Amino acid sequence: xxSKNDSNAINRRQFIRSTAAVGAGLIFSPEIIAxxxxxxxxxxxxxxxIGVGDQGRILLESAVKIPGIRFRAxxxxxxxxxxxxxxxxxxxxxxxxxxxxxxREMLNEEKDLQAVIIATPDFCHAEQTVACLRAGLHVYCExxxxxxxxxxxxxxxxxxxxxxxxxxxxxxxxxxxxIYCYEKLLKEAxxxxxxxxxxxxxxxxxxxxxxxxxxxxxxxxxxxxxxxKSMEQFRDWRWYKGLGxxxxxxxxxxxxxIYNWFxxxxxxxxxxxxxxxxxxxxxxxxxxxxxAVYSYETKNGTVRAFYQTITTNxxxxxxxxxxxxxxxxxxxxxxxxxxxxREKAAPAWDKxxxxxLVIAPAEKKEEKTEEPAGVLADVxxxxxxxxxxxxxxxxxxxxxxxLENFFDAIRGKAKLNCPPDVAYESAITVLKVNEAIExxxxxxxxxxxxxx
Ligand SMILES: NC(=O)c1ccc[n+]([C@@H]2O[C@H](COP(=O)([O-])OP(=O)(O)OC[C@H]3O[C@@H](n4cnc5c(N)ncnc54)[C@H](O)[C@@H]3O)[C@@H](O)[C@H]2O)c1
Numbered sequence: 156x157x158s159k160n161d162s163n164a165i166n167r168r169q170f171i172r173s174t175a176a177v178g179a180g181l182i183f184s185p186e187i188i189a190x191x192x193x194x195x196x197x198x199x200x201x202x203x204x205i206g207v208g209d210q211g212r213i214l215l216e217s218a219v220k221i222p223g224i225r226f227r228a229x230x231x232x233x234x235x236x237x238x239x240x241x242x243x244x245x246x247x248x249x250x251x252x253x254x255x256x257x258x259r260e261m262l263n264e265e266k267d268l269q270a271v272i273i274a275t276p277d278f279c280h281a282e283q284t285v286a287c288l289r290a291g292l293h294v295y296c297e298x299x300x301x302x303x304x305x306x307x308x309x310x311x312x313x314x315x316x317x318x319x320x321x322x323x324x325x326x327x328x329x330x331x332x333x334i335y336c337y338e339k340l341l342k343e344a345x346x347x348x349x350x351x352x353x354x355x356x357x358x359x360x361x362x363x364x365x366x367x368x369x370x371x372x373x374x375x376x377x378x379x380x381x382x383x384k385s386m387e388q389f390r391d392w393r394w395y396k397g398l399g400x401x402x403x404x405x406x407x408x409x410x411x412x413i414y415n416w417f418x419x420x421x422x423x424x425x426x427x428x429x430x431x432x433x434x435x436x437x438x439x440x441x442x443x444x445x446x447a448v449y450s451y452e453t454k455n456g457t458v459r460a461f462y463q464t465i466t467t468n469x470x471x472x473x474x475x476x477x478x479x480x481x482x483x484x485x486x487x488x489x490x491x492x493x494x495x496x497r498e499k500a501a502p503a504w505d506k507x508x509x510x511x512l513v514i515a516p517a518e519k520k521e522e523k524t525e526e527p528a529g530v531l532a533d534v535x536x537x538x539x540x541x542x543x544x545x546x547x548x549x550x551x552x553x554x555x556x557x558l559e560n561f562f563d564a565i566r567g568k569a570k571l572n573c574p575p576d577v578a579y580e581s582a583i584t585v586l587k588v589n590e591a592i593e594x595x596x597x598x599x600x601x602x603x604x605x606x607x
Contacts, residue, residue, distance in 0.1 A: 196223065198222075198223045198566055199223045199224075199225060200223060200224055200225070200269050200270055200562055200565055200566075201225055201227045201267050201268050201269050201270070202218070202224055202225065202226050202227065202268065202269070202270045202271065202272065203226070203227060203228035203229065203230065203261060203265060203268050203270075203271045203272070203292075204226065204228075204229050204230070204241075204271070204272045204273075204274065205230045205231070205258045205261070205271060205272070205273045205274070205275055205279075205283055205287075206230075206231060206273060206274040206275030206276075206279070206297075207229060207231045207237045207238065207240075207241035207274070208231075208233075208237050208274065210274045210297055211231070211237070211241065211272070211274035212237075212240075212241055212244070213552070213554060214272055214274055214295075214297075214554055214558065215241060215244060215245065216244075216552070217552045217554050217555040217558055218272065218558050219245070219248045219250065220555070221555070221558060221559055221562060223562070224562060225250060226245050226250040226252050227250075227251075227252050227253070227265060227267060227268060228252050228253050228254075228255060228261050228265045228268065229241060229242055229245060229252050229253075229254050229255070230254075230255040230256070230257070230258050230261045231256070232256050232257075232373065232377060232381050233371075233373060234256060234373075235370075235371045235372075235373070236367070236368065236371045238254060238256075242254050253265065256377075258283055258286070258287075259286070262286060262287065262290045268292055269292065269293060269565065270292055270293040270294070270295065270561075270562070270565060271287045271292045271293075271294055271295070272294075272295045272296075272558075273287070273294060273295070273296040273297060274297045274324075275297075276392040276393075276398055276399060277299050277301060277302040277392075277393075277398070277399050277400060277404070278301075278302045278303075278306075278382065278392070278397060278398045278399070279382075280296050280297070280299075280300060280301050280302075280306065280310070281300075281301040281303070281305075281306030281307065281309050281310055282306075283296075284296045284310045284313065284321065285309055285310060285313040288310075288313040288314055288316075288317045288319045288321065289313060289317060291317070291319065292319065293319050293320040293321070293561070293564075293565050294314075294319065294320070294321045294322070295322045295324065295558065295561045296310070296321065296322070296323055296324065297323075297324040298323055298324045298325050298408050298409065298412075298578070298581075299400060299404050299405070299408045299582060299585065299586075300323050300575070300578045300579065300581075300582045301582065302397070302398065302399055302400050302404070302586075303586075304582065304583060304586055307578070307579050307582040307583075308579070308607050310575055310579075311575040311576060311579050311607040312607060314574075314575045315575075315607075320561070320564050320565060320571060320574075321571075321574065321575045322557070322560070322561040322564070322571050322572070322573055322574070323573045323574075323575065323577075323578035323581075324554070324557065324573070325408070325409060325412045325557075325573045325578060325581065326488075326553055326554045326556070326557035327409060327412070327413055327488060328412070328416065328557065328572040328573045328577075329556040329557035329559070329560045329572045329573075330488065330549055330553065330556060330557075331547050331549055331556065332486070332493060332545060332547050332548065332549045333413065333416075333486065335545070335546070335547040336417070336484060336486055336545070337416060337417055339512050339546075340484060340495065340512065340513070341417060341477075341484075343512070344507050344512055346481070346482055346484075346495060346504065346507060346512070346513070347477060347478070347479030347480075347481055347482040347483065347484060347495075348479040348480040348481030348482060348498075348501065349455050349456060349479050349480045349481075350418065350453070350455065350458050350477060350478070350479045351456070351457075351458060351459070351478060351479060351480065352458065352459055352460070352461075352478040353414055353418075353458060353459075353460035353461065353475065353476065353477055353478070354460075354461045354462075354475075354476045354478070355410045355411070355413075355414070355460070355461070355462045355463075355473075355474065355475040355476065356462065356463040356464065356465075356471065356473060356474065357402070357406035357407065357409075357410065357464045357472075357473040358463070358464065358465045358466075358468060358469050358470050358471060358472065358473070359402075359406075359464075359465070359466050359469050360466075360467070360468065360469040361433070361466070361467050361468075362466070364387060364390065364391055364438065365390040365391055366390065367386055367390055372386045373386065373389065382398070383398075387438065391438065393405050393441070394434075394438060394439045394440055394441050395440050395441070396440045396441065399441065400441060400585070400586065400589060401440075401441025401442050401443075401445070401589065402441070402442070402443070402444075402445065402464040402466055403429070403441075403442065403445040403447070403462075403464055403585065403588050403589060404441075404585055404586065404589070406464050406473070407445070407447075407462055407464055407585055407588070408581060408582070408585045409488070410462065410473070410475050411449075411462055411581065411584055411585050412578075412581040412584075412585075413475050413486075414449065414451075414460050414462075414475070414584075415580055415581055415584055417477060418451050418453050418458055418460075419453065419454075420451045420452070420453045420458075421451075421580050421583075421584060421600060421602075421605050422449040422450060422451050422460070422584060422600055423449075423450050423451060423452050423599065423600055424449070424450050424597050424598065424599050424600065425447055425448065425449045425450075425584075425587055425588060425591050425597070425598050425600070426447070426448050426591060426596075426597040426598075427445060427446065427447035427448070427588045427591040427592050428445075428446055428447075428592060429442035429443075429444055429445035429446065429447075429588075429592045430442055430443070430444065430592075431443050432444060433466070433467050434466075441589070442589070442592060443465070443466045443467070444463075444464065444465040444466065444467070445462075445463070445464050445588060445592065446461070446462070446463045447461070447462045447463075447588045447591070448460065448461050448462075449462075449584070472487070472489060472492075473487055473488070473489065474486065474487035474489075474492050475487065480498065480501075481497065481498050481501035481502070482495055482496055482497050482498055482501060482540070483495065483496040483498075483540065486545075488553055490548065490549055493544070493545040494542050494543065494544065494545070495513055495542075495543045495544075495545065496540035496541065496542055496543070497540055497541045497543065498537075498540050499537070499538040499539075499540060499541075504543065508543075511546055512546055513543040513544065513545065513546055514543060514544035514545070514546055515543060516541050516542050516543060516544075557572065557573070560572045576607065579605070579607055580605045583600070583604055583605060584600075587600065
């Protein structure tokens with residue numbers, strides 16, 4: 156992990172200017188430039204947001220700090236709480252906007268919008284995204300693209316038909332640390348050697364129902380109109396079939412998307428197990444623990460990739476580990492995790508250190524541990540690998556670079572880092588896990604399944 160004190164560490168702005176970032180998508184596209192519409196200033200973009208719950212709030216907090224972004228409309232069905240709170244937030248930032256309950260009314264009334272951010276529960280994404288694209292807007296839609304493959308497919312098709320931009324909220328795709336790991340460590344240096352194995356997880360502690368402030372509930376008729384049976388379901392939509400996809404979709408989608416990205420591949424098979432073993436199945440319809448193993452056929456050979464998410468213990472939090480015959484990369488969105496380890500038998504990494512790709516371990520005094528006479532070293536133990544630090548740090552809010560990439564793409568200054576075809580591959584990779592658990596057998600992915 157790099158810290159601000161590392162003289163070799165470079166920050167995000169420096170990195171974005173580097174060739175790696177250009178390779179990752181910062182190029183000019185005449186096609187995209189043609190789609191750009193004029194605001195008051197040539198670069199200004201009029202934006203709406205649909206869904207201002209936990210994630211909508213986080214996106215707003217980043218977006219209001221991006222120059223030239225003007226929120227003109229806010230839509231949320233929870234008038235007494237989220238809608239009111241986030242409207243107040245926008246006013247404090249001097250974004251004059253109209254407020255709506257129904258996104259269809261917003262689309263009918265607002266004729267001056269160019270883009271919309273969608274951060275509603277997963278089951279709303281397909282309908283709202285397709286309608287917004289058809290209304291001529293560029294869309295930033297949160298992950299998971301949809302809770303159904305058919306929904307995700309409709310989104311890909313609508314983006315294609317309308318020619319509007321659709322960015323899916325897999326924000327690690329714009330995170331400079333992840334881009335550097337992909338472009339520099341894996342592609343340029345092949346620092347890990349032949350990749351063989353991936354391990355990843357997102358573990359969380361036991362959590363109570365989300366609840367809601369007393370007196371701030373939504374009436375039953377409104378809840379029903381928008382697809383919810385009760386306030387409990389409205390708040391804990393992630394756990395309900397038909398609304399969300401459970402932790403494997405909610406959390407796993409972020410990280411399994413990285414497996415596909417870093418391997419430049421989609422998986423061939425998945426075996427998975429899971430269940431609702433701890434919580435009440437009436438309120439936790441999706442599995443509260445899932446363990447899945449994918450197998451990938453890459454151009455360098457087979458890679459097996461494990462993923463676990465449990466909701467009863469937070470041990471080790473969340474991370475992804477990529478293992479090759481010459482080294483290991485440990486990476487996470489959490490900034491405290493980010494190391495590379497060189498296998499003792501691998502060629503020296505001095506040239507990568509010199510080129511600033513990784514930061515060398517601090518000099519350590521050789522500790523001599525004399526074996527007592529007659530005791531042989533344990534030959535089963537591999538020598539401990541050397542730990543190197545990543546040369547790029549992420550110093551901004553996690554979602555800001557991904558939003559910036561979306562707005563830059565609208566302005567014709569960038570190519571989307573997570574366009575719908577890419578996100579669709581990730582959606583099928585993740586949604587198949589729930590199918591595999593239900594079917595109780597190994598599931599195969601056919602290459603044509605990844606194409607719309
Ligand atoms: N990228 C990330 O790191 C990240 C993190 C968390 C959540 N998410 C995603 O963001 C989305 C929202 O998650 P959240 O945690 O904010 O959920 P949430 O329940 O906190 O918020 C959802 C908001 O949408 C509103 N809403 C519900 N149905 C609506 C409708 N039909 N029209 C308009 N508004 C509606 C609700 O009133 C609420 O304010 C989900 O897709 C989730 O997967 C992404």
